[in-house]
Each structure stands twice: as structure tokens, then as C-alpha cells.
Amino acid sequence: MxxxxxxxxxxxxxxxxxxxxxxxxxxxxxxxxxxxxxxxxxxxxxxxxxxxxxxxxxxxxxxxxxxxxxxxxxxxxxxxxxxxxxxxxxxxxxxxxxxxxxxxxxxxxxxxxxxxxxxxxxxxxxxxxxxxxxxxxxxxxxxxxxxxxxxxxxxxxxxxxxxxxxxxxxxxxxxxVIKSIPSRQLVNGITDAFTHVLEQYMTYPSGAYLQDRFAESIMQTLIEVGPKVLNDPSDYTAASNFMWSCTMALNGLIQKGVPTDWAVHAMGHELTALYGIDHARTLAVIAPSHYRFNFEAKKEKLAQYAERIWNITEGSVDHKASAAIDRTEEFFNQMGIDTKLSAYTEDYHGTAEEINKRFTDRGWTGLGEHQSLTPANVEEIVKMAY
Amino acid sequence: MxxxxxxxxxxxxxxxxxxxxxxxxxxxxxxxxxxxxxxxxxxxxxxxxxxxxxxxxxxxxxxxxxxxxxxxxxxxxxxxxxxxxxxxxxxxxxxxxxxxxxxxxxxxxxxxxxxxxxxxxxxxxxxxxxxxxxxxxxxxxxxxxxxxxxxxxxxxxxxxxxxxxxxxxxxxxxxxVIKSIPSRQLVNGITDAFTHVLEQYMTYPSGAYLQDRFAESIMQTLIEVGPKVLNDPSDYTAASNFMWSCTMALNGLIQKGVPTDWAVHAMGHELTALYGIDHARTLAVIAPSHYRFNFEAKKEKLAQYAERIWNITEGSVDHKASAAIDRTEEFFNQMGIDTKLSAYTEDYHGTAEEINKRFTDRGWTGLGEHQSLTPANVEEIVKMAY
Missing domain, CATH: 3.40.50.1970 (Rossmann fold)
Structure with missing residues (x-):
């Protein structure tokens, strides 16, 4: 820790x-x-x-x-x-x-x-x-x-x-208040909070067992109550757990003592700035590609997440880690969130190069928990998300 | 919630x-x-x-x-x-x-x-x-x-x-600091923090899914790192998780939005006041009897605890709940904590009556999450702990 x-x-x-x-x-x-x-x-x-x-x-x-x-x-x-x-x-x-x-x-x-x-x-x-x-x-x-x-x-x-x-x-x-929120916004909220947790969790093991379990608790709760909230936003038990989970996902607690990533947000913000795509949806577009691109660096935590969140307990670390990324993408898709940039804009060609250029211009050369991602890496990740 | x-x-x-x-x-x-x-x-x-x-x-x-x-x-x-x-x-x-x-x-x-x-x-x-x-x-x-x-x-x-x-x-x-703490005190710390969580968790289901999972996270972490800390107090990873778990067990977070019990502490305090028994040990003495006495009121949460903490997944709610109490007592015993009052004092006869009298004198008639325990109930619980 x-x-x-x-x-x-x-x-x-x-x-x-x-x-x-x-x-x-x-x-x-x-x-x-x-x-x-x-x-x-x-x-x-x-x-x-x-x-x-x-x-x-x-x-x-x-x-x-x-x-x-x-x-x-x-x-x-x-x-x-x-x-x-x-x-x-x-x-x-x-x-x-x-x-x-x-x-x-x-x-x-x-x-x-x-x-x-x-x-x-x-x-x-x-x-x-x-x-x-x-x-x-x-x-x-x-x-x-x-x-x-x-x-x-x-x-x-x-x-x-x-x-x-x-x-x-x-x-x-x-x-x-949740009963009056349109379902598009509810889906965005669930996805946003879930990705906030991922940014603070999906890195590498750092001996912060309690923080890991708190992060997992929030994801488990969102998975449990998310579909209920979408199905019936007047379900107070589901709504209250959803609301408190969103707050706990980004009030500082689960990021203390652990490495954090936040590269998904850095890339996602550009998609919103360029195309006006809802913030949460940009995260769902970037996250799966980001985890696939950084698979070796993140596979231990991905496998832990596979076991504890998605009950994927069979197979090698690589198998579990890979299945967990697929399962995450499926979770977003099941809530009606597209996880490919091309679903949001026909105009996506050149996006990856543009984001590379923006990050280069700003001197952003060390993204992610290892401060190792270059703008060229970012370009590859964004392309994988087309 | x-x-x-x-x-x-x-x-x-x-x-x-x-x-x-x-x-x-x-x-x-x-x-x-x-x-x-x-x-x-x-x-x-x-x-x-x-x-x-x-x-x-x-x-x-x-x-x-x-x-x-x-x-x-x-x-x-x-x-x-x-x-x-x-x-x-x-x-x-x-x-x-x-x-x-x-x-x-x-x-x-x-x-x-x-x-x-x-x-x-x-x-x-x-x-x-x-x-x-x-x-x-x-x-x-x-x-x-x-x-x-x-x-x-x-x-x-x-x-x-x-x-x-x-x-x-x-x-x-x-x-x-943990590496210089005598093991008796470390055992007390683990037991104290674990019981703090139980007091805020072992009540009845109240739709606070996230708080339940946070409470479970702390207990899981204490079970994971407790034996490691006792075995090697200089294990920094174990020590840091132990320390942060103790803080999170009683900083207010997990008690918010849920019913809480605290009857174990009320009874335990009397054993310390009467016999000078270490605070944590009084909790370990009282808790199993308290859960057995209030079995019907607490069995749903006991069964959830059985499944999620002790991996007791087979059998009826009653079976799981009962096995979870036994397993908790075993956890204390394995760390060297006696869970019967008679192990601490030969002079225990009359203790239950004395505590009944003290609670009656103070007008404490509604202990526990249902404010339903009477001093006479307390007397029975303490007797079960002899």
C-alpha cells in the first residue's frame, strides 16, 4: 500500500x-x-x-x-x-x-x-x-x-x-430524484460511476487489499442495481444504492494508497470535445480497447476482477483477464451503450491521429498508472475503438 | 436504505x-x-x-x-x-x-x-x-x-x-508501529475491529447493499491479513491493511443508512468494568451468545455473512446462519481468544444478574437494533457466555 x-x-x-x-x-x-x-x-x-x-x-x-x-x-x-x-x-x-x-x-x-x-x-x-x-x-x-x-x-x-x-x-x-431521470441519463450515470472505479482499480496489484475490496463492492452494487434502476427508476432501494455508489466511486476513498490510471478519461474527454458524445459513452468506447492494448500490464488485476466481479474462475490468468474485458463490454452493451466510436459518428477517420496530435502538442507523454503511454500508443488505442 | x-x-x-x-x-x-x-x-x-x-x-x-x-x-x-x-x-x-x-x-x-x-x-x-x-x-x-x-x-x-x-x-x-506491538494487543485489535463491523452489520436486511459490501470488505480483509500480522508483524502489506481496516471499521461510513446493534459492546463494557478483561476479549465472549440468543431476528444477515465471508453456501438459512456463528467463534479461538467468561475469571457466578441489575438501574430497556432487548434478556445472554 x-x-x-x-x-x-x-x-x-x-x-x-x-x-x-x-x-x-x-x-x-x-x-x-x-x-x-x-x-x-x-x-x-x-x-x-x-x-x-x-x-x-x-x-x-x-x-x-x-x-x-x-x-x-x-x-x-x-x-x-x-x-x-x-x-x-x-x-x-x-x-x-x-x-x-x-x-x-x-x-x-x-x-x-x-x-x-x-x-x-x-x-x-x-x-x-x-x-x-x-x-x-x-x-x-x-x-x-x-x-x-x-x-x-x-x-x-x-x-x-x-x-x-x-x-x-x-x-x-x-x-x-431518480424516478424522473430519462433512462439515457441513468445508463450514462451507471457507466460513468463504473468506469470511475475501473480507473482507480484496473492497474496492477499494490497490496491495497481493502481498497480493492471497496472498489469491487461498488462495482458489484452497480451491477446488481443498475438493471433494476433502468427497469424501474422508482425502486427506492435500487435508486439509493445507485446514488450512494456513484458518490463513493469518486470521493477519494478508493484511490488512496493505490496506483490510478485515468487514461480512459483523458482519451474520452477528447471524443466529447470533438464530437459531443456523452461523457460516459466515451469511457465505454475507450475502456475495452485500453485494457486490450495494455493487457500485459493489467492482466493480474483483470484476472482478479474476472474472479471477484464476474465469477470467471476457470482457466489461466490470460484467459480470465481477456474474458473479463469481453464481459465488461457486454455489460455496457446490455445497458444499450455502444462501445465503438463508429456507432456515434461517421466522421471517425483521423480521430486517433488528431488525438495523438493534441496530446503531443500539450506535451502529454506519460499517461496511465506507469506514466508510460505515449501519444502514439493513444493513437493505437483510439483506432482499436473505431 | x-x-x-x-x-x-x-x-x-x-x-x-x-x-x-x-x-x-x-x-x-x-x-x-x-x-x-x-x-x-x-x-x-x-x-x-x-x-x-x-x-x-x-x-x-x-x-x-x-x-x-x-x-x-x-x-x-x-x-x-x-x-x-x-x-x-x-x-x-x-x-x-x-x-x-x-x-x-x-x-x-x-x-x-x-x-x-x-x-x-x-x-x-x-x-x-x-x-x-x-x-x-x-x-x-x-x-x-x-x-x-x-x-x-x-x-x-x-x-x-x-x-x-x-x-x-x-x-x-x-x-x-505494528512490528513493535505485542501479539496479545494485535489479537485484541483484530477482534475489536472485526466486532465493530459485526455491530453495524449483523442486524437485518435493510436494502443497504453497498454498506453491506463495504462491511464485508473489512471483515474479509481482517480475516486475510489478521493471521499474517500475528505471524509476522513486520509484514508491511499485512500491517497496512490491518491498520486501515481498523480505521474504516468505525469511522462512521459503514453505519450510515443501516440499523446498528451495539448490544455486544454494552454488555462487554460491563465485563471490563467488573473484571478488567481486555475490551476486545469481552466482545468475543458476548458476540456468539448474543447471536445465538437473537438468532431469529438476525438469521438472514447471518446467512448472508455465512455465504459471503465464510463461503458456507450449502443448506438452509438456519443452517448457514448457525454455522456462521460457530465459524466466528472459531476465528476468535484460532487467534488465541477465549470466548467463554469462565476462561477469564473463576468469579463469574452472578455476573449476569449483576449486569441485569445495572442495566435496570440505568433504565436501559431497549438494547439492540430493534430496541427490544430487556435487562432480563441481557442476563440470559451473559449466562450463555459463561
Whole structure:
């Protein structure tokens, strides 16, 4: 097990009817900017619940934060924060709204010239405007971590940011929201959370037995409840386990003491930036090819995963490892997720070369848990995913 | 899954050589009271490491905190805190030293008449003097939770306290300390952590699939690494998994959203208070009888535990559940822990009646996950454990 530091101060308020608790969590005398997306919260009753719970506060609204939170839109919100002397941000939405809010929390106190530098110059956020979240779409884990990913349409870039100042003060997770989520989004959430676990698990054995078992616990739970949630999103037991699994998949716990990969995300982000493919689907496209390309380096963990998750116990390490990749692809396919790039765009020729070029231009030469993947390797992996 | 709130702000600094990081975690200009036990830290090198790391600070020492931290001793430390204008407490030890330090953190700011009231009147601690810990004995999980248990020899009482003000600011966990721990203490640690998990798991199915799997992960890891740690305490991989498992067993995570029992602890505490039996051993004495007495109420979870932890997959629910209790007792016995009270004292006759009387006097009529166990039931359980 590797040395690690772990601290996660976010307060989670989980369960039915918990949105009403907002009023107890918001700072007294706060002037709040409530941020949300395209308005689905007005159709599913969340908007009313939030308005009711914040009725004793001064609240300004900012709606229209898109999936893959867009820099130009966020800069408009930043203007509102400054003009209205906002003191607290409240994200009501999924990962995109929460990530956008994290950017704003950081940008509001940023003293540099242009807030985009926070992303390009990888400025860690140690101080930010305090913010809370009401989660409406389980998937990214952003509600209990200190990272965010922001997109800039102008340059077709999608970049990450983070820092200890970016943990939400609180996050309210009411699994009842799940019954109003379209199944496409539910499938994305299950796939996103599952891949988050894979990125922190599918590396090489490092003697972190407990972390391995926690990671396996989340994957087993997602496999158990995923189909139930899709079949009946009003199944509260399934919904609550799905929601808590998504949070635990990326709140820092399972990555502590272990090597992590994250190359699948690095490649996937490019597919979203280039073609607008849903984030989760890009992960399902890249992951199987990535594991096949890096088979020798990952086969021990792949075989452990085969045994413990998919009950593939017969045969050699190579056989089990290979079968586990197939089984993972099948899992995605069974939920209706295509795992080939060509299913999403006819225009895929040249994608691999383009991503090679982008990574080369950015100087990204050491991806993956061994920091060994080159842009040329990435090109091969993306081609395997056509 | 039940509704829950979860917040755990303790910073964990885990791994080899991490004690040196103390100097980065202590508040500037702090006047520190360093608390420790009987002096084992002077024999294993921890004392020197802590002194080295705190050399830039003003540090007063208070040693001699006994196992089952004793109120009279702690009151002497409280006097030192007040006389020396201490601003930060540093516990260097196991659960007893840390629990004692939590009591002091609370008592230092307590405005009532007599700090023992914090325990007898169950006063929750919302504000306390800040404190950090250097863990020298994995077992209780006190390094990452906000609870403590304090003993008063005078009245033969052992009572709990807690509150959101009692999370350590930081805890340093260096698994290398394990190689100097006597095996009796290691066995106690494994048994204590394992029973902590059982108390939060062995109830009835509540649809908290992820929490169940996390609990099972900790038990599986303890079963895997426990014998290795006992065989070779310098096995770093085993030691680090043992240490992290003990912390995760009682840092709040696995109890969220599920019913919990804690009757084993309530009964066990009395055996320690009456006969001075090691805390962990009292749990191993009580747990099997408790599960046999409450068999009908617990058999579904016992059968799940049988299947997932002990690979007992054949037979009826009753058969699996019963075999799992036997297997648990065997696990304790194999580590050298006696699971009958008569192995610890010849003077056990009347113990059950005495505990019935104590619980009755305190008005404790609803123990366990169904709040249904009466003092008379407790008497029967303790008798089964003779």
C-alpha cells in the first residue's frame, strides 16, 4: 500500500425528503446564487422544493448551464456573482452544474488575469467561495470531491481543475430524484460511476487489499442495481444504492494508497470535445480497447476482477483477464451503450491521429498508472475503438 | 436504505515515515499537551519521532493514561491543561489514549460543574479543544471518529460520549508501529475491529447493499491479513491493511443508512468494568451468545455473512446462519481468544444478574437494533457466555 493523505470534509445529507434540510445548512445572511441547467428541475418538482427550502434567504438564479459546462456561459455567471455580491453558491443539478459551480467558486476569488488559466496552468484551488449542492443526477461523484472538468467550445478543449478548496460544504442526495431521470441519463450515470472505479482499480496489484475490496463492492452494487434502476427508476432501494455508489466511486476513498490510471478519461474527454458524445459513452468506447492494448500490464488485476466481479474462475490468468474485458463490454452493451466510436459518428477517420496530435502538442507523454503511454500508443488505442 | 447524514472531517496521514509530517499539521504557536500511556512509545522509537517532529513547538507531556482511560487520571491532565494554558492536544497512543484525549478536549471547554456529567448526562460535544493523534495501536477506530469511552474506577462505570466537536483534526497512521506491538494487543485489535463491523452489520436486511459490501470488505480483509500480522508483524502489506481496516471499521461510513446493534459492546463494557478483561476479549465472549440468543431476528444477515465471508453456501438459512456463528467463534479461538467468561475469571457466578441489575438501574430497556432487548434478556445472554 502506498502512503496517502485523505481528507474529505463534505457533509452528505442522504435520503427521502432531505432537500427541506437546505435551510439548516445554508449560512445565515448568505446571498445565494442558485445555479441549474436546462430547466428539468422545473418539471420534476426539485425547483419548488429548493425554492421552498430557501424562502428565508436572498436568492439569485442562474440557469442554462449546459452538459459539459461551458466556459463562456460560466463567465456570464461570474459576472452575476460580482455584480450581485453573492456570498454562497448553490448548485442544483448533476455533475455539469456542480463542476461549473466549482469553477465559479474558484474563479470568484481568483486574482490572476483570466480565470481560464486555472485550467491551463493547473492552478490548485486552496480557497474558494463556499458552495453546496443538491444532486439531481447521480454519476460523476462531483458532489463529494474537489475536482471539476470544464469545456471551452471556442478551442474544443475539456480540462480538469481541483484543489482542497473545492469540496462542497454540503451535498443533499435524495434518491427520489431518480424516478424522473430519462433512462439515457441513468445508463450514462451507471457507466460513468463504473468506469470511475475501473480507473482507480484496473492497474496492477499494490497490496491495497481493502481498497480493492471497496472498489469491487461498488462495482458489484452497480451491477446488481443498475438493471433494476433502468427497469424501474422508482425502486427506492435500487435508486439509493445507485446514488450512494456513484458518490463513493469518486470521493477519494478508493484511490488512496493505490496506483490510478485515468487514461480512459483523458482519451474520452477528447471524443466529447470533438464530437459531443456523452461523457460516459466515451469511457465505454475507450475502456475495452485500453485494457486490450495494455493487457500485459493489467492482466493480474483483470484476472482478479474476472474472479471477484464476474465469477470467471476457470482457466489461466490470460484467459480470465481477456474474458473479463469481453464481459465488461457486454455489460455496457446490455445497458444499450455502444462501445465503438463508429456507432456515434461517421466522421471517425483521423480521430486517433488528431488525438495523438493534441496530446503531443500539450506535451502529454506519460499517461496511465506507469506514466508510460505515449501519444502514439493513444493513437493505437483510439483506432482499436473505431 | 435509511436516511442519513455523514460528515467526517478528520485528515488521515497514512504510511511509512509519516510521523515527521506532524510539524506541518500542528497549528502555529500552539502550546501542546502531548498525552501518552505507559511508556511503550519510549521503547519503540515513536517518542523520539514525535519529539523530533514537534521540536519547534512548546510541548508539555502527560504520561500514564491507562488502558480504559480512567477519569481520576484524566482529571489530573485537565488540571495541567488549565495551569499551562494548553491550546492543542496531541494523543500518541491507541484507543485509550485517544479516547482520554477526546474527553479532555471536551472537558477543557465544558462549562458545567463536574466533567463526569458529560458522560452521565450524555452531553453532546459540539465544541472542543482541537487535537490530533499519532496512532500506535490499530483497533478502536477512535483516530477517525468522534466517540470515546471513559472508565471510572470509583464507581466501576464505563460510559460513552461523543459529538461533532470530537473528530481529531488529523491522525497519523504509520503501519510500521505494528512490528513493535505485542501479539496479545494485535489479537485484541483484530477482534475489536472485526466486532465493530459485526455491530453495524449483523442486524437485518435493510436494502443497504453497498454498506453491506463495504462491511464485508473489512471483515474479509481482517480475516486475510489478521493471521499474517500475528505471524509476522513486520509484514508491511499485512500491517497496512490491518491498520486501515481498523480505521474504516468505525469511522462512521459503514453505519450510515443501516440499523446498528451495539448490544455486544454494552454488555462487554460491563465485563471490563467488573473484571478488567481486555475490551476486545469481552466482545468475543458476548458476540456468539448474543447471536445465538437473537438468532431469529438476525438469521438472514447471518446467512448472508455465512455465504459471503465464510463461503458456507450449502443448506438452509438456519443452517448457514448457525454455522456462521460457530465459524466466528472459531476465528476468535484460532487467534488465541477465549470466548467463554469462565476462561477469564473463576468469579463469574452472578455476573449476569449483576449486569441485569445495572442495566435496570440505568433504565436501559431497549438494547439492540430493534430496541427490544430487556435487562432480563441481557442476563440470559451473559449466562450463555459463561
Amino acid at each position: 502506498r502512503n496517502f493523505d485523505f481528507k474529505n470534509p463534505t457533509k452528505i445529507i442522504f435520503g427521502k425528503g432531505q432537500i427541506a434540510k437546505l435551510k439548516e445548512e445554508l449560512p445565515e445572511n448568505a446571498k445565494i446564487l442558485m445555479l441549474y441547467g436546462g430547466g428539468s428541475i422545473k418539471r420534476n418538482g426539485i425547483y419548488e422544493q429548493v425554492k421552498e427550502a430557501t424562502s428565508g434567504f436572498e436568492v439569485v438564479e442562474f440557469s442554462g448551464i449546459p452538459a459539459n459546462p461551458e466556459y463562456e456561459v460560466l463567465m456570464k455567471a461570474l459576472k452575476v456573482i460580482k455584480e450581485e455580491n453573492i456570498t454562497f453558491l448553490l448548485a442544483v443539478g448533476g455533475g455539469s452544474v456542480i463542476d461549473g459551480t466549482k469553477f465559479l467558486a474558484s474563479a470568484a476569488l481568483y486574482e490572476g488575469e483570466e480565470p481560464w488559466e486555472i485550467l491551463t496552468q493547473k492552478v490548485p484551488t486552496t480557497k474558494a467561495m463556499p458552495f453546496g449542492t443538491v444532486l439531481t443526477l447521480p454519476a460523476t461523484g462531483s458532489e463529494m470531491n474537489s475536482g471539476a472538468v470544464i469545456t471551452r467550445e471556442e478551442t474544443k478543449e475539456k480540462l480538469g481543475m481541483g484543489g482542497p478548496g473545492l469540496f462542497p460544504v454540503f451535498s443533499i442526495l435524495d434518491p427520489e | 435509511r436516511n442519513f447524514d455523514f460528515k467526517n472531517p478528520t485528515k488521515i496521514i497514512f504510511g511509512k515515515g509519516q510521523i515527521a509530517k506532524l510539524k506541518e499539521e500542528l497549528p502555529e504557536n500552539a502550546k501542546i499537551l502531548m498525552l501518552y500511556g505507559g511508556g511503550s512509545i519510549k521503547r519503540n522509537g515513536i517518542y523520539e519521532q514525535v519529539k523530533e517532529a514537534t521540536s519547534g513547538f512548546e510541548v508539555v507531556e502527560f504520561s500514564g493514561i491507562p488502558a480504559n482511560p480512567e477519569y481520576e487520571v484524566l482529571m489530573k491532565a485537565l488540571k495541567v491543561i488549565k495551569e499551562e494554558n494548553i491550546t492543542f492536544l496531541l494523543a500518541v497512543g491507541g484507543g485509550s489514549v485517544i479516547d482520554g484525549t477526546k474527553f479532555l478536549a471536551s472537558a477543557a471547554l465544558y462549562e458545567g460543574e463536574e466533567p463526569w456529567e458529560i458522560l452521565t448526562q450524555k452531553v453532546p460535544t459540539t465544541k472542543a479543544m482541537p487535537f490530533g493523534t499519532v496512532l500506535t495501536l490499530p483497533a478502536t477506530g477512535s483516530e477517525m471518529n468522534s466517540g470515546a469511552v471513559i472508565t471510572r474506577e470509583e464507581t466501576k462505570e464505563k460510559l460513552g460520549m461523543g459529538g461533532p466537536g470530537l473528530f481529531p483534526v488529523f491522525s497519523i497512521l504509520d503501519p510500521e
